[in-house]
Amino acid sequence: MREIKCDVxxxxxxxxxxxxxxxxxxxxxxxxxxxxxxxxxxxxxQQCIHAGFGLSYFHxxxxxxxxxxxFREKCDQEGIRFLFDTMVTEVRSARxxxxxxxxxxxxxxxxxxxxxxxxxxERTRQNLRIPGTRPSGIFTAGTAQRLINRQNEMVGKSVVxxxxxxxxxxxxRRMSLEGAKVKAVVEIMPYLAGLTRNKVxxxxxxxxxxxxxHTVTRIMGHKRxxxxxxxxxxxxxxxxxxxxxxxxxxxxxxSVGLIPENELTKGAGISTNxxxxxxxxxxxxxxxxxxxxxxxxxVHVNDLADNVSIESELAGKYAAMYAAxxxxxxxxxxxxxxxxxxxxxxxxxxxxTDEEAVIRLYFRVSEPGRKTILKARxxxxxxxxxxxxxxxxxxxxxxDIHTQDLTGDDVVICAEGVK
Amino acid sequence: MIHTDIVIIGAGAVGTAIARELSKYKVDVVVVDKxxxxxxxxxxxxxxxxxxxxxxxxxxxxxxxxxxxxxxxDQTVKELEIPFNVCGAIMPAINEEQMNILKxxxxxxYKNEIFDVxxxxxxxxxxxxxxxxxxxxxxxxxxxxxxxxxxxxxxAQAENAAENGVQFLLRNEVKDIQVENxxxxxxxxxxxxxxxxxxxxxxxxxxxxxxxxVGECDFVVKPRKGQFFILDKNTNCQINHIIYPIPTxxxxxxxxxxxxHGNILCGPTAEDLEDKEDHSVTAEELAGIETDCKxxxxxxxxxxxxTQFAGLRPNRIPAGFHIGFGKTEGYFGISGVRSTGISxxxxxxxxxxxxxxxxxxKLERNFDFNPYRKAIPRFSEATDEERDALIQKDPxxxxxxxxxxxxxxxxxVEALHRPVPPTTLDGIKRRLRAGMGRCQxxxxxPKVIDIIARELNVPPESVDKNVPGSYILTGISRQExxxxxx
Numbered sequence: 001m002r003e004i005k006c007d008v009x010x011x012x013x014x015x016x017x018x019x020x021x022x023x024x025x026x027x028x029x030x031x032x033x034x035x036x037x038x039x040x041x042x043x044x045x046q047q048c049i050h051a052g053f054g055l056s057y058f059h060x061x062x063x064x065x066x067x068x069x070x071f072r073e074k075c076d077q078e079g080i081r082f083l084f085d086t087m088v089t090e091v092r093s094a095r096x097x098x099x100x101x102x103x104x105x106x107x108x109x110x111x112x113x114x115x116x117x118x119x120x121x122e123r124t125r126q127n128l129r130i131p132g133t134r135p136s137g138i139f140t141a142g143t144a145q146r147l148i149n150r151q152n153e154m155v156g157k158s159v160v161x162x163x164x165x166x167x168x169x170x171x172x173r174r175m176s177l178e179g180a181k182v183k184a185v186v187e188i189m190p191y192l193a194g195l196t197r198n199k200v201x202x203x204x205x206x207x208x209x210x211x212x213x214h215t216v217t218r219i220m221g222h223k224r225x226x227x228x229x230x231x232x233x234x235x236x237x238x239x240x241x242x243x244x245x246x247x248x249x250x251x252x253x254x255s256v257g258l259i260p261e262n263e264l265t266k267g268a269g270i271s272t273n274x275x276x277x278x279x280x281x282x283x284x285x286x287x288x289x290x291x292x293x294x295x296x297x298x299v300h301v302n303d304l305a306d307n308v309s310i311e312s313e314l315a316g317k318y319a320a321m322y323a324a325x326x327x328x329x330x331x332x333x334x335x336x337x338x339x340x341x342x343x344x345x346x347x348x349x350x351x352x353t354d355e356e357a358v359i360r361l362y363f364r365v366s367e368p369g370r371k372t373i374l375k376a377r378x379x380x381x382x383x384x385x386x387x388x389x390x391x392x393x394x395x396x397x398x399x400d401i402h403t404q405d406l407t408g409d410d411v412v413i414c415a416e417g418v419k
Numbered sequence: 420m421i422h423t424d425i426v427i428i429g430a431g432a433v434g435t436a437i438a439r440e441l442s443k444y445k446v447d448v449v450v451v452d453k454x455x456x457x458x459x460x461x462x463x464x465x466x467x468x469x470x471x472x473x474x475x476x477x478x479x480x481x482x483x484x485x486x487x488x489x490x491x492x493d494q495t496v497k498e499l500e501i502p503f504n505v506c507g508a509i510m511p512a513i514n515e516e517q518m519n520i521l522k523x524x525x526x527x528x529y530k531n532e533i534f535d536v537x538x539x540x541x542x543x544x545x546x547x548x549x550x551x552x553x554x555x556x557x558x559x560x561x562x563x564x565x566x567x568x569x570x571x572x573x574x575a576q577a578e579n580a581a582e583n584g585v586q587f588l589l590r591n592e593v594k595d596i597q598v599e600n601x602x603x604x605x606x607x608x609x610x611x612x613x614x615x616x617x618x619x620x621x622x623x624x625x626x627x628x629x630x631x632x633v634g635e636c637d638f639v640v641k642p643r644k645g646q647f648f649i650l651d652k653n654t655n656c657q658i659n660h661i662i663y664p665i666p667t668x669x670x671x672x673x674x675x676x677x678x679x680h681g682n683i684l685c686g687p688t689a690e691d692l693e694d695k696e697d698h699s700v701t702a703e704e705l706a707g708i709e710t711d712c713k714x715x716x717x718x719x720x721x722x723x724x725x726t727q728f729a730g731l732r733p734n735r736i737p738a739g740f741h742i743g744f745g746k747t748e749g750y751f752g753i754s755g756v757r758s759t760g761i762s763x764x765x766x767x768x769x770x771x772x773x774x775x776x777x778x779x780x781k782l783e784r785n786f787d788f789n790p791y792r793k794a795i796p797r798f799s800e801a802t803d804e805e806r807d808a809l810i811q812k813d814p815x816x817x818x819x820x821x822x823x824x825x826x827x828x829x830x831x832v833e834a835l836h837r838p839v840p841p842t843t844l845d846g847i848k849r850r851l852r853a854g855m856g857r858c859q860x861x862x863x864x865p866k867v868i869d870i871i872a873r874e875l876n877v878p879p880e881s882v883d884k885n886v887p888g889s890y891i892l893t894g895i896s897r898q899e900x901x902x903x904x905x
Contacts (some may be wrong), residue, residue, distance in 0.1 A: 001807055037819060087819035089806075098803065100827075102817040106807040124859040126726040133699045134728065136884035136891050140861045147865050147892065153879055154896040178896050222696050223888035250893075263823075266653065 005110045006033040006081070007323045008316070009097055011088050011264065012117035014043020016296025018071035019309040020115045023316025025078045029323055032080045033109065035099055037087040041075075042068035043119055044142070045305065047149040050170055052197075057306040067305060083107070091116070091268040094291030112323025115315050116265055116279070116287070116294040120301055122167075123257040125219075130162075132219030135226070141167040141255040145174065154178055156251025160228050161185045162216050166194035166303060166394075168255020173202035175253075182208045183247055186230050188215040188237055191368045193255075194394050195303055216252070217244060225252055258301045268292065273348060275338075276300040280348035282333065283359040285315035286322070293319045300346045300362070303396055307362065328353035334378075334410055341365055341372075341415035343393065350411060355403070362398045365391040365415045372417040376401050379409030391415055423447040423586070425617040425780075426606045428593050428629055431459020432573050432761050433753060434621035436768035439576040442583035444772075444782040449613055450577075450585060451606065453592035455885055456846045457577040457839055458570055460624055461760055463849065464698070464730025465645070466687060467569040467678055468661060469503070470762045473561050474671075477530035480740040485759055486531065488766035489563060495765055499575035500794035501568060502679045508564035508661035511544050511555040511715065517665045521559055524666070528561070536561050550656050550716050564661050568679045569761050570849035571794075574839070579792040581838035583785070588613075589839075590887055593622075596632040596750070603633070603749030617780065619751045619771065624695050624733040626754045635745040638754060642695050642731035645687025646704045651857050652681045654723035662715050671758070673711040675719065680824075680852060683719065685712045691734065700727045725857045732758045742770060744778045751775065795833045795851070799825035820870070821863040823856020828870060835874040842875060844868065845885040868892070 007029040010017045013036035024032050040046065045053070048064025055061055058070070075082075086101035097109040122140035139147075139155055145167060147153045157180050161168045164187040172182045185203060190213045192199055203210050211230070217239045218229040227248040231239035260278040270279050270287055278299040279287045285295050295315035296308040321327040330351035338345050345363040361376065372391045376384040376399050383405040391397060399413060425441060427434045430452035441448045452459070469492045472485030496503035512518045521538065528536040541556040581587060591608035596618055598604060606613045622629045623640075630636035657677070664672035670689040678684050688704045709721050735741070735755040740763075742753050753771070756763060776782055796809055798816055809816040809829065816829030834841060834850045841847050844854065847867050854860030854867065868891060872879040880892040 001803060037822070085818060087817070087822070089819075089825070100798075100806060100810060100817040100819065102810070102814040105810040105814075105817065106803055121858045122861050124725075124861060126724065126859050129700075129702070129705060129724065129727060131700055131702045131705075133697075136889040143861045143865060148896050151865055151869065151879070152896050153865075153868075153892045154894050155891070156893055218699075222698075223886055224890060261822075 001106045001108050002104050003108045003110065004033065006031040007112045008032045008115065008319045009109050009111035010034045010115040010117055011091070011097070012036060012043060012119060012298070013038070013041035013082060014117060014119050014296065015045055015068065015071070015305040015308045016119065016298070016312040017043070017115070017117035018068065018075060019312035020117055020295055020316035020319070021080050022071060022074055022078065023313035024320040025080055027317040027320035029112070029320035033083060033111070034075070034080060035083045035086050035088055035097070035109070037085070039084050041072045041082060047146045049149050050174070053305050055306065056304065057309050064305070088264060091264045091292070093268070094289055113291045113293065113319040115319050116292065116298050117296050117312065118261045118264060118298045120258040120260045120297040122254070123259055125254055128256055130216055130219055133221055135219070135221040135224050137221070137225035137250055138219065138252045139254070141165070141171045141253045144253055145171055148174060148178060156180060158249045159183065159251040159253060160216070160247055160249045161253045161255060163187060163254055163256035164193040164199070164210060165255035165257060166198050168253060169194055169198040169202040171253055171255070172208050173206055176206045176208070180251070182206070183249060184209050184211050184230070186211045186214045186216060188213070188233055191392065192394055196392070215239060219252065224250055226250070228252060258297065260298045260301065262298060265294070265298070273344070275344040276346065281346070282330070282349040282351040283314070283347045284318035284327070284351060285311065285347070286318060286351070291322050300344065303394065307396060311362070328355050332408070334406065334408070336361060336411045336413065338363065339412040339414035341367070342413050345413045350406065352406065357403050358400050359403065360398050360400050361413060362396055363413050364393050364396055366393065368392040369415070369417060372415050374399050375414045375416060377412045377414070378405060378407040381405070381407050421449060421611055421613045423449045423613060423615050425449070425619060426451060426613050426615045427619045427621055428606065429459060429621035429623055430454070430457040430573070430577065430587065430589065431462035431621065431623050432569070432764035433623070433756060433767050434459070434619070435573045435576045435580065436764040437619060437621060437771050438585045439580040439583070440768035440772050442580045442585050443785055443788045445785045446782055448585045449588060449615070451588045451591045451593055451608055451613070453590065455590055455843045455883060455887065456841055456849070457587065457589070458573045458849060461730055461732050462573055463570060464728055465569060465761060466647070466674060466676065466684060467566050468676070468762065469565045469567050470759065471533050471561060471563050472531055473528035473533040473536050474524055474666070475531060475759070477527050480742070481759060481763065482531050484740065484763045484766035484770055486533070487769065488763050491765035491769070492565065492567070496567070498790045499579055499792045501571050501575050503565060503567045504679055505563055505565040506660055506677070508561040508663055509544055509548060509558055510561070510663040510665065511551055511558035512665060513552060513554045513556060518557055520665050525559060533561070535563060548658055548660055548662065550658055550718055551662070552715060552717055566661065566676055566679050567761070572761065574850055575792050575794070577839045578837055579790070582792070583788050587839050593629060593632070596629070598633055598747055601748055603747060617749045617751060617775070619753065621753050623756070623760065624731055626733065626752070630752055630754070633745065633747040633750045635747060635750060635752065638741070639736050640733045640754065641736060642692045642697065643734040643757070644690040644692050644697065644729050644731055646700050646708065646727065646729045647684055647686030648705065648708055648721060648724050649726045649728070650683040650685070650720070651723040651725050654683060654720050656716065656718040656720055658683065658716060664711065664715060673708050675712050675716055682725070685719065687730070692731070695731065698729045698731065700729050726859060742767065743774055795830050798827045798830060820866050821853035821856065823858050823862070824852040826851045826853040826863070831867060831870050832874055835871065842871065843883045843885050844871070844891065847871065
C-alpha cells in the first residue's frame, strides 16, 4: 500500500472541501491534500449550471461551475494537491485515512488533521414509502439533474415533482427549458420547503402550479411510470381520500430532503445528531474526535453554497492550527440548544478557549412566521437579539454571539413570535 | 429457426436449476424467458430462505424435495461460490396456546425426518436473540434453516449452465407451443421459433398459460402477493437468526431475518390477487408488517427502512407439487411450487431429470461438465491487500461507482462480460448490489447506465431499468430528433 503524508487532508472537493482547503493553506498548513471520488473538483456544483451562486460570498451572481472554478483556481495557485478518482474507504483516525485510487491503488494517508466534507445524499421514494408500483421514470431531482446537465441525457417529457425543495424547483425550470411539461410541484407541508426566490424564478415564471398540503398517494405503471394519484392532506399530513386525483406523467422527480452522508463518520466511531443527521461540531467545526473537523452539508444541510464556503473556512483554519499544534485548548464546552421556535442550531457546542471571537450560529426555525425576534441566551442572560421580517424553515438564519458574553451556561437560541 | 432437444420455459430458480442439471448430460438445452434477465419473478422477490422442509406437509412430494434440496444447497453454493449463511431459525412463543401449536409443528418436523429441530426455553432463545420479545416463554430452534443471495443463486447456476453449453434466450415471450400428431414440435416466441423434442414448463406464475398452449391445464395459478421491508444495515436493532412467527392455518406469517448482505428483512404479507403484474406496495399492508414484526422483535426500527418491494408467489389451485410428463408427448409440466421455489429448486432439478429418464428421454452423461463457477471478486469484502492487488491488475477496481454498497467499476465491467450477462440497471443491481443501498441508486444509476451503454456498445437511452419498456432516458437533451421513445 502506498503512503502519502500531508498536514491537512480533506475528504471531498465540493464547495466545502475547496473552501476548507484554501483556508487551511492560508492559515499555515504547508501540505494540503483534497481527495475526491470524481474526476474533477466542484462536487455537486458541477451539475448546478443555473445561476444564483456567489451572491453573498462574492456579491455577484455566478453558476455552480463558475463558483467552484474561482476556488479551484486559487487552490491551484496555492499548490494544493488533489487526488481525484479516489474513494476514501475508511477514516481510521483524525490522522490516518485509507483510500482507493485508480492511479495509485490503495493509499494510506498520514495527516496532521482531517476535514470531512462529503456533502449529502437525497432522500428517496423508499424513505417516504410512497405506495404503488416500482416502474422506471422515478428519479431524485439531483439524479435527474446529473443526467441532464452532466451526461446530456434527458429523463422524461411529462413530469410531476414531489417536494418543493430547491433542487426540485430548479429542476422544474430545467425540465421546462428542455421541452418537458411540468404538470405540478406537490408539497406535503402548508409552506414552501425551499427558497422563495426559487419559487418565483423557477415555478411562477414558467406557470408551474405549486400544490401545498398535497402529496403523492400512489404510483401507477408497470414498466415506465404512467401517472400518480395525488391528494390533499389534513393537519396530520394524512391524505384525504375524497380529494384524490390522477395526474398522468412519464416522470416523477423527488425533492424531499437531503441527508448528510456520514458513513465514513460513523465508521470512525462518531455518532450523528438525530435532527441534523451530521456529526456534532463546535464553533471551530471540530467533531468530538480531536483533529477531525467537518464542514458543509455533511454537518447540516445548507440552502446556499455561499454559507457552506464561510463555514468551511473555519474548518480549514482550525484544522491547520490543530496540525501545527497551535489550536487553543478548550477549557470547557458549552452546549448550544435549540429553544422555542428553533429546530436545530449549528455548531452544537462552543469550546471555551482564551480566543476572543464572534461566533456565528446557524439555525432553522421550526415553522414559518413573520416579524420574529431571534435571540441568544447564555443561561438567563440575553447575549444577542435581532429582529427579522420573516422566517421560514426552508431558509437558514443566523445570529452572532461574542465569546466574552458567555456566562458558562449553555447557549439557547429562540425565535420568538413564531407561531 | 433454432433446433434443440429440450426447451425450458422460465429462467427462475426452478428453470435455471433444471438447465444446470441437464448440462451434465449430452443434450441440447435452450432456456427461454420473457424477462430481461434470469431470476424470474417469485425467485427474485422473496425472503431468500433455503429451508429444511421442517414444516412442509408430511408425506408430500414437496417435503421429500425440500429436504434433499437443503442437502444439495451445501454443495452447490461451494461449487458456484454463492453467498450462503446457515444462520438457523427460531420460532418463539409468548403463551401456552402458542406453545401448543409449536408441539404440532415439532411433531411434523419429526414426521419429515428433520430431527435437528428442537424445543428450547425462553431464556435460551433470549440468549440467542437478545432483541426478541422479552415475554418469550419458549420456542422451536431449527438450526439448518439458511439464507442465500437469491439473485446470485439463480445467476450462478445460469452462468454455469451456459458455460456447459445451455443457451439462454431472454426477452423472448412464449406465444405458442406447436403440437403435431399429439407430439411437441416447436416453441414459438415473439422473436424465435425453436424446434424441439421436449418442453419443460417452469413458468411459475404463468405455468397455467403455458400448459394451456398444449391443452393440458386442469388448474389455475393465482398470484399471492408478499410485501417486504428492507432496513438499513446500520439500524440499531440487530438480529442474527431467522425469526418465524407462529403460523396460522392460512399463512406462515411475517418473519424477520438478516439477509446474506446484512440488511434486516421483514415480511411477507399474503394477499390473494387476480392481477399477475401487480407488484405494488400498499400503505395498509406495510403497516401490517410493522405491527406483526414488532410483536416478535419490539425494538425493530422501521424508520430505517431503505426500501419496500413485493413478490408474487404462484398459488396453484388445487394446491400441491405436480411434476411430470403430460398427455402431449414431449410436454413436461411443473406446477404447484408456491412458496418454496428457491428452497426446492435444486431438488426439483434432480427429480425432473430422473423423471425425464424414466419417461424415455435418453440422457447420456457429459463427463466434460465443469461444476465450478468463480464469483466476481468483491471489492467490499476484500482485505486491504486483496484490494490493492485487484487495483494493480485493473484500475477500474479502484473506482467506486456505488458508494452505499462499495461496488467498483471493475466489478460492473466484469459482470457485463460474463455468460448470461445483465443488460439492465436491475440486472447489475441484483448481481452486484449497486443501487441496493441506502440511496437506492440515486448516486450510481447515472454512472451504471453509462457503463452498461459503453460496455455493450448501445446508446444510453436503450438501457432499461428491468423489463422491456422500462426505459430510463428519453433521449439526448437539447437535440432535435434525439428522442428515442417518441
